[in-house]
Amino acid sequence: MDxxxxxxxxxGLALSLFLAGWLLSLVLHVWRGTSLRLAGFVHWFALAGSAAAAAAGAAALVQDGSWRWAAPASAAGFSVSVRLDPLSAFFLLALAALALPVSAYSLGYIRHGAYGxxxxxxxxxxxxxLAALALIFTANHVILFLVAWEAGVAASYFLVTASHEQEETRHGGWMFLLMSRAGAGMIYIGLLMLSVSAGSLDFDRLSGAGSAMPGAASAAAFLLLxxxxxxxxxxxxxxxxxxxxxxxxxxxVSSLLSGIVIKTGIYGIARVCFDFYSALPPWAxxxxxxxxxxxxxxxxxYALMEHDLKRLLAFHSIENIGIILMGFGGGMLLRSYGYPKLAAxxxxxxxxxxxxxAMFKGLLFLGAGAVVHETGTRNMEEMGGLIRRMPRTxxxxxVGAVAISGLPPLNGFVSEWLTYQVLLAGFGTTAEVTRVAFPAAGAMLALTAALAAACFVKAYGITFLALPRSEHAREAAECAPSMRAGMAWLALACILLGLGAPWFMQVFDGVTMQLLKTRISLAAVSLSTASIQAPPPRTGAASPLALGLLLAAFGLVPWILWLLRRRRVTTAAGPVWDCGLPALSASNEYTATGFSKSIRMIFSVIFRPRREIQPRFEASPYFPSEIRFESEVRPAPGASLHSAVQEALLRLALRxxxxxxxxxxxxLAYIFVTLLLLLLFGVRS
Amino acid sequence: MTATVLHAVLQGLLLLLLSPLLSGLIRTAKARLQTRRGPSPLQPYRDLGKLLRKGMVIPETASPVFAAAPFVVFSTTLLAGLLAPTVFAAAPLSQFGGVLALVYLLGLGRFFLALAALDTGSAFGGMGSSREMTIAALAEPALMLAVFTVALTAGSTDPSRMAQAAIGQSWRFLAPSQMLAFTALFVVLLAETGRIPVDNPATHLELTMIHEAMILEYSGPWLALIEWSASIKQMVLLTLLANLFIPFTLASAPGVPAILSAAALYLLKLLLLAAAVVLVETTNAKMRLFRVPELLSVAFVLGALALISTFLFGGR
Amino acid sequence: MPLLSDPIFGQTMITLMAAIVLVLQITLVAQKSLVSSIYVFALQSFLLAAIAGTIAWFTGAGHIYMAAVLTFLLKSLLLPAILIRLVEQIRIEHEMKPLLNVPVSVVISGMLTLLAYVVAEPLQQQMSFGSPSSLGHNTLPVAVALFLIGFFLIANRRKALSQVLALLSLENGLFLAAISLTYGMPLIVELGVFFDVLVAVLVLTILVGRIREAFDSMDVTRLSRLRG
Known part of the structure; x- marks a missing residue:
């Protein structure tokens, strides 16, 4: 094909497949809504559509230009108009790269009643x-974008509340809806402000519109967006x-939420900060x-304080969004001081x-899904020893844990390394603020990454290693092949994106060319040494591929020597040292709460931990027969923001x-008044 | 190409062969300073030899992670060592990764060791693992700030370039930013290598140990690999400290006399730093675990001050 | 040029000593033991005297020599001796309960240093560096930092004695600013300041003794009981 x-x-194929899958499900739902087989069948549409979307994203990125299409008829300011520019194409590719394995995983996963x-x-x-997400990333028109945005919120809401019998689920869904609405309100106003200023609802025309606005309005729209x-x-x-x-x-669904749905926010921020605003003052x-x-x-x-495996992963999503924004914020500052290459x-x-x-968090959520399904709980304190029962998972x-901890040679290392280079490059700028802020942010990034490693030692160690802590964990079994296939795909992606980073970096050429008029791979990639490098005048390089190969070699040599040696020495299996107690049991093990105790104490300024110990004595005051232990930490700032929004909404609703x-x-009077107003408005303008 | 390979092989051998001696020398010097006779400096070699020849007991509860960890730790530490300049101004593998890669490689080894510690199900392992990760997390920002300071003045994160940039600027090591960064990095070194006042390498007192608690269940050749890696890691960090801040002795020109004198001076620097470690270990008591963050916060602020100093004193 | 008359060398040494002075100030924040704090203060004052001495050597200004000698005698010998005696008298060596814990206060000190830099930067830009006449000008941010951290230290400590120490370190900041910017105030002003400090310490020494007698503690928070 051309x-x-x-x-x-x-x-077009991808969108059609997604929408066809949705429409078909409506029909099938009426016919046999509870059939798991039919539900699986519908997922094949998602799978095929994702494959098509991947092809679309990849082709558009390779092509290195923008493709537009608008429906011939457009009514009352609304037009179906889409565009595949490099930024859209990149996000479409990310969507597809995650949706494909998640769809495959879902085939096996939903068989156990996950969908209620x-x-x-x-x-x-x-x-x-998926259709809504694809449209969000590719919409070329404000109204279409907002419609897709709302469709995405609605679809996510009903997916989140699959097990709506549980109070917790309803609460989670409600918070999601409430906050999404509040956020959407800000986006509406912001986008409309830009549109009014540009005199158009086309994203094409909005490019650079923000910077053309007068100062205060420009700043307000930026903050709202x-x-x-x-x-x-x-x-x-x-x-x-x-x-x-x-x-x-x-x-x-968690995997999609964390992997790509929250990335619509990142897409919006990237679109606003680098496209709609071609220049922003440094404070932004x-x-x-x-x-x-x-x-x-x-x-x-806060992730470290969690022992609910999925909540822990959710807090890590916040952390990674933070790392992404460090890159973006650094880029914006560098752009405003006139360093487009570094900004790129x-x-x-x-x-x-x-x-x-998207890759490693998607993977981790899928893994967590398998584990939670097998053990019947999200509480890590009731897991353990799963590596024996579920070796593949x-x-x-x-792989996901190593990648998210930013350790070489996987993909997390590469993007964190690049972020470090950005923050170090900021020192070369002339502005006092960035000279201080950038290295400080770099130190905080180091702290964040090191704490993330600690957190995943905990998450992995407590969940998969040592002895099972509950009956369910003891009887867990490996998950279905389709689920494993989904996870294997993502694990492979984590490895390949790490080792192949220098080649993959060229994907960003189109985006940086579009938004900052410079090609990133010229400065930041050296293919002859398979390495990524700091842009001149700074130097410094890292080659994940070489590091990976050398690591393997240095590990394999002693391993082979050991295998040769093992024939001549005796290796025996023995009990673990337990201070001479009769036998090691799961209750001797370190718990997730215990593991993070030292962090809790050290950062007590933030956590303000509260704990209560109530021993109960019966026979002697020295030997308590029962001890009740309770501990909690103060939630992160903003945790009760939603209740403020909620109260305001309710008050407004009462009014x-x-x-x-x-x-x-x-x-009738309302309708009449509205009519009058519209008439007036229509005549006046 | 051949030169690079030869350089890498030689440096690898240097690290592998000399690191136990360095550990041994520190141990002996410490004993002498405390008016004990102490073991011979060659004792670590004997220990390693013996462990490598022995059979071993693997805990019943151990999983493949336990088996993989020693090899991962060994390979990451050795590779990290090849990213640092020792005798020559250029590190053998500097085109593959700079100081950031070095730090993160050590992080990878630590990650697996901490997992292996949790793997056995022993409470000591969990305790060691938790403490190790906590202290490492707190040491990391201080380490990064110190490294940034040098990287910023040199305009590179490649340690070879960082060292080369300083050669010929004779006053630089007296600059406050360098001194402060050096001090911060020295404190981090004490924490990372499990030295007093953070951890006591000589103790097997169950409730205070960190590194020893993690490797309590290892025996035989696997234990040897881990102990060996610990020695190499110590030598790598000392090398980094010596060559980033006092790089004048590095050989940049080829030629046998230049190389020999550079090698001798390199060893001398290592010995001096090791002496400083010995002095700190002898004159300080081990801190309570929750005093360690205080020490590391001081290191962090020293690192931050180092960074600020690069422009605080009007140096633009 | 011989080392001892090379102004670049002088500049390096002054910068280095100023940096150590700053580090000592932060050590003072991190230090819980009273006796060690007094020694740290003594060392800090000694370095200040040395800075003054270096400046005097390179500029040849006699009255700065005087200031250096006075600082050395008064602040690094006499005052520490008085304070040490006081500590021995009231037999309180360790009880320093800061309001904020050590890591937090150390990090705050770091931020204050940053603030000092931001404050002093514009002033510094108007100066020229590298000539004998500008020797030590670049220590202004350090002086401001000493002042700010000293102030923070006063607010953060409970014991009257450690507040005295904090006040003294604050005064060190002022001294550094004076010596590095204007090469010392007229000698008579300086003498006045020294005398002030001496009197302040003596008064506080007596006061601490009295507080202790009255309340059996030298925790200043107890003083709130004095209101009627």
Whole structure:
């Protein structure tokens, strides 16, 4: 096929498949709504559609230009108009790269009732969600964008509340809805402000519109859009919905939520900060950088306090959003001080981390889904020893854990390394603020990354290693092949994106060319040594491929020597040293709470931990017969933001109720007044 | 190409062969300073030899992670060592990764060791693992700040370049930023290598140990690999400290006399730093675990001050 | 040029000593033991005297020599001796309960240093560096930092004695600012300041003794009981 047509064709095919899957599910739902087999069938549409979307994204990125299409008829300012520019194409590719394995995983996962009582409908909703996401990333028109945005929120809401019999789930869903609405409100106003200024609703025409506005309005629109999209992305203190909604959703949905749905916020921020605003004053970059640092650090600290596996992962999403925003904020600052090449590196670092996070967090949520399904609990304290029962899942989860901890040679290392280079490059600028802020942010990034490693030692060690802590954990079994296939794909992606980073970096050429008029791979990649490098005048390089190969070699040599040696020495299996007690049991093991105790104590300024110990004595005051232990930490700032929003909404709703007089005349009067106003408005303008 | 390979092989051998001696020398010097006779400096070699020849007991509860960890730790530490310049101004593998890669490689080894510690199900392992990860997390920002300081003045994160940039600027090591960064890095070194006042390498007192608690269940060749890696790690960090801040002795020109004198001076620097470690270990008591963050916060602020100093004193 | 008359060398040494002075100030924040704090203060004052001495050597200004000698005698010998005696008298060596814990206060000190830099930067930009006449000018941010951290230290400590120590270190900041910017105030002003400090310490010494007698503690928070 002609490559110029490949992207539009594949894109159209993907959207059609998603929508067909959704529509089909509506029909099938009426026919046999509870059939798991039919639900699985609907997922094949998602799978095929994702494959097509991947092709579309890849083709558009290779092609290195923009493709547009608008429906011939457009009514009343609304037109269906889409565009595949490099930024859109990149996010479409990220969506597809995650949706494909998640769809495969779902085939096996939903067989155990994850979708509640109407599985077919929910499978269809998954298709709808994917369609909405694809449209969000590619919409070229404000109204279409907002419609897709709302469709995405609606579909996510019904997917999150699959097990709505549980109070916790309803609460999580409600928070999600509430915060999403509040965020969407800000986005509406912000986008409309830009549109009014540009005199158009086309994204094409909005490019650079923000900077053309007068100062105060420009700043207001920027802040509205940043925080509006920030709600979706889970920026602290707007994150409260995230740890409430992610854990209660079915795990395939959590994986999508964390991997790509919150990335719509990142897409929005990237689109606003680098496209709609072609220039921003330095304070804007500082806001983004500060939001990144705070989200990163607090996100990982609160993740450490969790022993609910899925909540832990949800808080890590906040952390990674923070790392992405550090890249973006750095880029904005560098752009405003006139260093477009460095800004391009920063943008690429942020986008790369966006994709990487989609891969490893998607993987970890899928792994967590398998584990939670097998053990019947999200509480890590009741897991343990699963590596023996679920070796494959354990292996994939380990890959994800190493990747998210930013350790070489996997993909997390690459994007964190690039972010470090950006933050170091800021020192070369002339502005005092960045000379201080950038290295400080770099130190905080180091702290964040090191704490993330600690957290995943805990998450992996407590969940998969040592002795099983409960009956369920003891009887767990390996998950279905389709689920393993989904995880294997993502694990492979984590490895390949790490080792092949220098080659993959060229993907960002189109984006940086579009937004900053510079090609990133010229400065930041050296293919002859398979390495990524700091842009001149700084030096420094890292080659994940070489590091990976050398690591393997240095590990294998002693391993082979050991295998040769093992024949001549005796190796015996023996009990673990337990201070001479009769036998080691699961109750001797370190718990997740115990593991993070030292962190809790050290950061007590933030956590303000409260604990209560109540021993009960019967015979002697020295030997308590029962000890009750209770401990909690203060939630992250902004955790109760939603209740403030909720109260305001309810108050407003009460006020509004008075309008609902119930009298038909009143309603007629409203309609009449509206008509009059519209007439006036129409005549005047 | 051949030169690079030869350089890498030689440096690898240097690290592998000399690191136990360095550990041994520190141990002996410490004993002498405390008016004990102490073991011979060659004792670590004997220990390693003996462990490598022995059979071993693997805990019943151990999983493949336990078996993989020693090899991962060994390979990451050795590779990290090849990213640092020792005798020559250029590190053998510097085109593959700079100081950030070095730090993160050590992090990878630590990650697996901490997992292996949790793997056995022993409470000691969990305790060691938790403490190790906590202290490492707190040491990391201080380490990064110190490294940034040098990287910023040199304009590179490649340690070879960082060292080369300083050669010829004779006053630089007296600059406050360098001194402060050096001090911060020295404190981090004490924490990372499990030295007093953070951890006591000589103790097997169950409630205070960190590194020893993690490797309590290892025996035989696997234990040898881990102990060996610990020696190498110590030598790598000392090398980094010596060559980033006092790089004048590095050989940049080829030629046998230049190389020999550079090698001798390198060893001398290592010995001096090791002496400083010995002095600190002898004159300080081990801190309570929750005093360690205080020490590391001081290191962090020293690192931050180092960074600020680069422009605090009007140096633009 | 011989080392001892090379102004670059002088500049390096002054910068280095100023940095150590700053580090000592932060050590003072991190230090819980009273006796060690007094020694740290003594060392800090000694370095200040040395800075003054270096400046005097390179500029040849006699009255700065005087200031250096006075600082050395008074602040690094006499005052520490008085304070040590006081500690021995009231037999309180360790009880320093800061309001904020050590890591937090150390990090705050770091931020204050940053603030000092931001404050002093504009002033510094108007100066030229590298000539004998500008020797020590670049220590202004350190002086401001000493002042700010000293102030923070006073607010953060409960014991009257450690507040005295904090006040003295604050005064060190003022001294550094004076010596580095204007090469010392007229000698008579300086003498006055030294005398002030001496009197302040003596008064506080007596006061601490009295507080202790009255309340059996030298925790200043107890003083709130004095209100009627």
């Amino acid at each position: 490559p110029a047509h490949a992207a539009p064709t594949a894109y 009582r109407s599985p077919v409908l929910r499978s269809g909703l998954l298709n709808l969600l 940043f925080f509006g999209f920030g709600v979706k992305a889970g920026v602290i203190p707007l994150h409260a919905w995230l740890p409430a909604a992610h854990p209660v959703a079915p795990s395939n 970059g500082m806001v983004v950088l500060a939001a990144g640092v705070i989200s990163g650090l607090l996100g990982v600290l 590196l920063a943008l690429a670092a942020g986008l790369f981390h966006t994709l990487n996070h 354990a292996l994939y989860f380990l 509004m109720r008075q309008i609902q007089a119930g009298s038909i005349h009143a309603y």
